[in-house]
Amino acid sequence: MSALEELLKDVSRDKEKLFIGKLKEAKFLEGDPSLAFIDVPEGMDEGLVQKLAQSFRLALLTEVPGWAAVSMRLQYGEASEKENAECLWRDMPFKYGYLPGIVENVRDIAENLRKGIFRLPGGKSEETFDAECSFDDKVDSFYKEILLGEWFEEEEGKWVLNPALTIFTLKDNAGRVWLEFVIAEGRGYRTASEVERRFRGNTAGMGEGQGLSKESSEAGSAPNGRLYLDADFNPVRKVGFRIDMAEGRIEYTIDTLPNRTPKEAYEIAVTRFEEISDSIKRSVSKGVLS
16 A cells, blocks of 8 residues: 555545545646645644645655656667678677767666656657767767757657756767667656566567666676666656645645646646545445555
């Protein structure tokens, strides 16, 4: 049982309905859309108001879906000794290793990719992007930063909210590097092993792969170059609330990533809060929860 379900299971359905009704009538401060004001249900004691307000805060922090990079595949090209032969593509050696011509190691590249802020269009819950990067372009430096936006076509540009994020840096005469990554929709924070259980086999070419998690401490091989990543899907970064019983008001402060507005996140959380409340009450009535 989640922390949210634990908080709600002992609250009467009538009281929850009153609170949810007030959530749906929330007013957002004009000029500051991160502030939402909710009226305290009439006759509700402060302890219950505190419990329900905290429960809704948890819904905002855990139940609003967002998007994150869930896996990556990185290869590097080696020139063949044969004249006019095609480039030889090789997978990354292991998750802590360095690829020829790249400043960052594999783990650093994965961590940079995890900082990407994405929003896929409606109807898309998963999408794969790939691009080949090289030092062929003329630059006034011995290094060339490869930015996140380079993986998105012009019409896909609005899907990435921080395109200037550096993913890795090529050294002069670095040759060729190919990176593919998958963006998916989800809720909450998922470790690499949880991500792998969900997504393995859902994307063509993923193969077996190997988890790349902060919890991992042992270097290992990735025979097909596919690494699964820790994924933080939650677009809501911080939520605070203040209860003023004298004024009969609850004030929420909602801080989100650019891929969700505070009001959008709030409305989704209200819907999820009501769904979870209904599910708990059905389970209690059937004797599943006690």
